Amino acid sequence: MNALLAADLPYWVQSLLRVLGGLVAVLLPAGTIVYLFLFKMMSFMQSRLGPMEAGPYGSMQLFAEVGKWLQKEDITPARADRTIFKIAPLVVLASTFLLVAVVPFGPDAWFTNFEAGVFYMLAVSSVSVLGILIAGWSSANKYSLLGGLRAAGQLIAYELPMVLAVIGVIIQAGTMNLQGIVVAQNGGEIFGWNGLGNPYILTQFTGFIIFMIAVQAELTQTPFDMPIAESELVSGYMTEYSGFRFLTFFIAEFATAGVFSLIASVLFLGGWGVPFAWFDWKSIDDISDWMNVVGPLIMFTKMMVLAFVIMWVRFSYPRFREDQLQRFAWKVLIPISLVNIMITAILKVAF
Amino acid sequence: MTSTESLIDRRQLAYIASQAADARLNVELETEGMTLNIGPQHPATHGTLRIIAHLDGEQVVWAEPSCGYMHRGYEKLTEVRTYPQVTSLVNRIDWLGSFANEVPFILAAEKLMGIEAPPRAQWIRTILFELSRIANVSLFLGDLGVQLGAVTPVFMAFRDREHVLNLIEATTGGRFHPNFDRIGGLKDDLPAGFIDETRAVMKTLRNFCTEMEDLLFGNEIFQSRTRGIGVIPKDIAMQYGLSGANLRASGVDWDLRRDQSLPMAWDKVDWKVWTHPDGDSFARCWIRLQEVRESTLIVDQLLNNIPSGPVMAKVPRIIKVPEGEAWVSTENPLGEMGYYVVSKGDLGPFRTKIRSASFNNISIVPWILKGVYVPDIITILASLYFILGDIDR
Amino acid sequence: MSSTDTPIAEIPGDTLRERIVDDLRAHIGADLVDSLVKPGDDVWVRVSTDAWRRAGVALRDMGFEYFCFLSAIDWMPSPFGKGEDDPTAPPPERDDTVKQGYAGGATRLQVLARLVHPTLHVGVNIKCDVSDSEPVVESWVSVFAGANWHEREAHEMFGIGFAGHPDLRNMYLPTEFEGHPLRKDFPLLARMVKPWPGIVDVEPMPGGSADEEGDAE
Numbered sequence: 001m002n003a004l005l006a007a008d009l010p011y012w013v014q015s016l017l018r019v020l021g022g023l024v025a026v027l028l029p030a031g032t033i034v035y036l037f038l039f040k041m042m043s044f045m046q047s048r049l050g051p052m053e054a055g056p057y058g059s060m061q062l063f064a065e066v067g068k069w070l071q072k073e074d075i076t077p078a079r080a081d082r083t084i085f086k087i088a089p090l091v092v093l094a095s096t097f098l099l100v101a102v103v104p105f106g107p108d109a110w111f112t113n114f115e116a117g118v119f120y121m122l123a124v125s126s127v128s129v130l131g132i133l134i135a136g137w138s139s140a141n142k143y144s145l146l147g148g149l150r151a152a153g154q155l156i157a158y159e160l161p162m163v164l165a166v167i168g169v170i171i172q173a174g175t176m177n178l179q180g181i182v183v184a185q186n187g188g189e190i191f192g193w194n195g196l197g198n199p200y201i202l203t204q205f206t207g208f209i210i211f212m213i214a215v216q217a218e219l220t221q222t223p224f225d226m227p228i229a230e231s232e233l234v235s236g237y238m239t240e241y242s243g244f245r246f247l248t249f250f251i252a253e254f255a256t257a258g259v260f261s262l263i264a265s266v267l268f269l270g271g272w273g274v275p276f277a278w279f280d281w282k283s284i285d286d287i288s289d290w291m292n293v294v295g296p297l298i299m300f301t302k303m304m305v306l307a308f309v310i311m312w313v314r315f316s317y318p319r320f321r322e323d324q325l326q327r328f329a330w331k332v333l334i335p336i337s338l339v340n341i342m343i344t345a346i347l348k349v350a351f
Numbered sequence: 352m353t354s355t356e357s358l359i360d361r362r363q364l365a366y367i368a369s370q371a372a373d374a375r376l377n378v379e380l381e382t383e384g385m386t387l388n389i390g391p392q393h394p395a396t397h398g399t400l401r402i403i404a405h406l407d408g409e410q411v412v413w414a415e416p417s418c419g420y421m422h423r424g425y426e427k428l429t430e431v432r433t434y435p436q437v438t439s440l441v442n443r444i445d446w447l448g449s450f451a452n453e454v455p456f457i458l459a460a461e462k463l464m465g466i467e468a469p470p471r472a473q474w475i476r477t478i479l480f481e482l483s484r485i486a487n488v489s490l491f492l493g494d495l496g497v498q499l500g501a502v503t504p505v506f507m508a509f510r511d512r513e514h515v516l517n518l519i520e521a522t523t524g525g526r527f528h529p530n531f532d533r534i535g536g537l538k539d540d541l542p543a544g545f546i547d548e549t550r551a552v553m554k555t556l557r558n559f560c561t562e563m564e565d566l567l568f569g570n571e572i573f574q575s576r577t578r579g580i581g582v583i584p585k586d587i588a589m590q591y592g593l594s595g596a597n598l599r600a601s602g603v604d605w606d607l608r609r610d611q612s613l614p615m616a617w618d619k620v621d622w623k624v625w626t627h628p629d630g631d632s633f634a635r636c637w638i639r640l641q642e643v644r645e646s647t648l649i650v651d652q653l654l655n656n657i658p659s660g661p662v663m664a665k666v667p668r669i670i671k672v673p674e675g676e677a678w679v680s681t682e683n684p685l686g687e688m689g690y691y692v693v694s695k696g697d698l699g700p701f702r703t704k705i706r707s708a709s710f711n712n713i714s715i716v717p718w719i720l721k722g723v724y725v726p727d728i729i730t731i732l733a734s735l736y737f738i739l740g741d742i743d744r
Numbered sequence: 745m746s747s748t749d750t751p752i753a754e755i756p757g758d759t760l761r762e763r764i765v766d767d768l769r770a771h772i773g774a775d776l777v778d779s780l781v782k783p784g785d786d787v788w789v790r791v792s793t794d795a796w797r798r799a800g801v802a803l804r805d806m807g808f809e810y811f812c813f814l815s816a817i818d819w820m821p822s823p824f825g826k827g828e829d830d831p832t833a834p835p836p837e838r839d840d841t842v843k844q845g846y847a848g849g850a851t852r853l854q855v856l857a858r859l860v861h862p863t864l865h866v867g868v869n870i871k872c873d874v875s876d877s878e879p880v881v882e883s884w885v886s887v888f889a890g891a892n893w894h895e896r897e898a899h900e901m902f903g904i905g906f907a908g909h910p911d912l913r914n915m916y917l918p919t920e921f922e923g924h925p926l927r928k929d930f931p932l933l934a935r936m937v938k939p940w941p942g943i944v945d946v947e948p949m950p951g952g953s954a955d956e957e958g959d960a961e
């Protein structure tokens with residue numbers, strides 16, 4: 001296992017490669033999502049062209065934006081809790097990096113092959129709530145405070161359906177290891193036919209929908225963007241941030257969108273794998289090394305599809321009200337996901 | 352001391368202690384109100400309206416709009432202007448539907464002078480009036496999306512409003528402030544090709560209305576955000592002098608285009624006044640959507656039979672308006688806009704009371720915002736639809 | 745210029761308006777001081793100062809439920825003219841006789857309001873005199889809730905007090921602002937500093953030749 005890295009490289013090189021890989025795995029999806037979806041797709045949906053000047057079709061716009069943000073003054077409000085105010089965006093971004101650590105990109109291309117990967121993923125994803133809450137509180141701004149409180153309420157409410165939606169997958173796969181879930185999907189079969197493997201989106205469709213809704217809420221994207229709510233709270237918990245720190249929030253927002261899409265593709269779409277039956281692989285040890293190159297590309301494609309859906313919803317819907325959002329989580333999503341777990345468990349025992 | 356007395360003492364002590372504990376608990380659980388300033392600079396206020404909202408959690412205890420950040424004193428300024436010059440001032444009251452502001456003032460002056468614009472001028476006035484209504488309200492429809500968190504509609508609104516502004520520009524030379532109306536008629540005739548172009552644009556605008564219905568009004572989140580929010584009963588609406596779509600959304604069948612006889616062309620065409628029984632935010636928005644569509648139909652019909660002839664009546668070179676008082680109001684995009692003009696036979700008005708729609712429409716805000724949530728403030732304000740120049744004048 | 749002496753009974757709209765005045769007179773009696781009906785156009789009534797609120801209630805009960813606006817008029821001619829004069833030159837002689845408009849009046853300041861009948865679509869312009877020494881009338885807030893802001897506006901612009909108004913704060917001006925801008929004796933400072941060149945209308949009018957009515961300048 002992990003022949004690529006472990007066999008012939010010293011430990012520090014490995015660590016360096018992992019860090020670089022992590023940066024790529026976080027920033028590349030974020031950049032692609034921002035350019036392709038936020039700049040271009042959104043513009044086309046709104047019958048305009050979007051950025052066209054920087055580079056061909058505005059493809060360098062992202063770098064221009066980053067350069068612009070880096071140049072701006074880093075303002076800390078006078079009444080703000082300075083240290084915490086400055087840490088907050090980093091906490092949010094850190095949760096993204098922690099998330100990507102467990103995502104498998106290929107048979108050997110992973111950062112950590114953690115046995116309880118799903119558990120870790122769900123635990124770490126809520127770290128960003130802390131960052132948002134302290135950003136909202138420490139800004140010494142009423143809009144930020146309201147935004148932070150809304151974010152806390154909302155993210156906690158949507159943590160639960162997300163966990164419950166994933167439980168169905170865990171029951172079906174019989175493991176909490178994300179690598180194991182990928183293998184279980186691609187090595188699986190549908191009533192004896194293994195031409196497609198068994199991606200859990202087919203069996204866990206309800207779970208998939210709930211997971212995506214919960215992701216939308218975790219990311220505070222539009223139907224659930226009350227913490228930012230431009231027309232009400234100016235910019236919510238980000239109101240007082242400028243320059244580099246705002247950029248960090250911005251990157252974290254879209255990087256997390258990418259990472260959650262990666263996780264959703266691992267849990268429900270078969271991750272990096274192709275159906276093992278195509279190449280007569282029996283287990284993960286049979287898989288040829290080229291999958292370590294093709295796997296990330298497959299992952300990236302799936303990630304883009306899911307991120308497209310997230311952005312599509314974002315650009316089309318108006319926003320819920322806070323109480324409607326809570327009602328939706330507690331009265332609709334959670335009961336449905338509980339029923340989903342029950343049915344999955346019964347069918348698991350039955351078959 | 353007997354044992355019973357000590358017992359009573361002990362009971363009293365226990366009672367006092369429990370009261371103290373309760374009080375401590377109450378103090379700990381007591382929530383403190385928070386005053387939130389929405390505006391003067393805020394993404395949700397068109398211009399610089401400031402709403403001082405006292406919140407308990409996210410619920411509004413009381414809210415009070417604070418105006419005056421854009422007061423330009425037009426009523427005073429009209430007193431030192433001549434009649435033809437006043438139109439350039441009143442243009443800037445409701446800056447999204449400027450032409451519609453000029454019309455009632457000109458009509459009031461004409462009423463005092465006892466003249467009437469020639470039929471062709473009346474027709475073109477009506478067409479431009481309706482075009483400015485379309486330009487104004489279509490932007491409202493887009494903006495409504497932004498207020499509720501949907502970014503896409505506003506771009507569609509800007510896209511299609513552009514066509515209407517082009518028409519206004521082609522006719523008047525100004526996109527926002529035409530200043531085209533004259534006492535006794537209009538400055539110019541329609542440009543060549545206006546009729547065909549307008550017909551095409553009206554079709555585009557009807558498509559835009561359908562698009563908005565699909566994208567926004569049919570959306571369940573939109574409906575759950577607006578239905579039952581900010582309900583204004585009929586009698587309250589009348590007391591506060593709400594007008595336009597806000598009044599019609601409360602079930603009052605009232606449209607000044609139909610209900611009074613003005614030298615305009617509305618009574619020459621066939622159209623419908625939309626009302627809605629609910630009186631909530633959804634009703635107000637829905638009425639406006641229907642009105643845009645109705646306006647396009649009015650324009651289409653007017654284009655079919657524009658009379659020929661001059662666009663300017665014979666008026667004196669120097670306009671002196673005879674002594675008298677006149678009140679003329681029209682159904683502007685925002686509601687009833689009226690001018691009470693007092694003339695002393697001078698070159699300019701002696702006093703002009705500008706009754707703008709938004710002033711009355713917004714005066715209901717302290718009443719209607721009691722007990723709503725912060726997001727509903729935005730919904731209600733958006734659905735009441737004000738333009739700050741129209742409040743402050 | 746009280747009630748018109750032209751025959752008006754033939755036009756249906758006028759009997760309607762005449763009846764409104766008669767109805768109001770039946771409600772408030774002699775407090776209806778003067779009235780003017782313009783055939784097919786509008787109604788002006790003037791009530792005595794004490795009956796201001798009572799007249800509002802009476803009109804509301806008569807079905808004039810729609811509150812259109814409330815404001816005031818300062819009938820004093822402006823001592824500053826229209827600002828067309830050179831401010832450095834000595835001020836020209838101006839006629840300063842106070843002359844009220846329709847439905848007459850006796851004081852410099854008058855309160856003016858308009859109420860509309862929602863189904864007949866007929867409005868009533870109602871005026872009342874406000875004494876110069878003590879410019880206070882009764883508030884309409886308890887009759888028409890919408891009068892609140894209009895009275896605040898009239899208060900700050902004309903300095904008219906409204907007895908019974910809950911909260912006569914300034915609407916537009918800063919709290920410490922002195923003076924009442926819409927009173928005629930409040931100078932428009934920009935005009936005081938510099939004469940306004942725009943007062944002369946030099947644009948040639950379309951549709952009519954310039955020599956038709958004599959030249960302007």
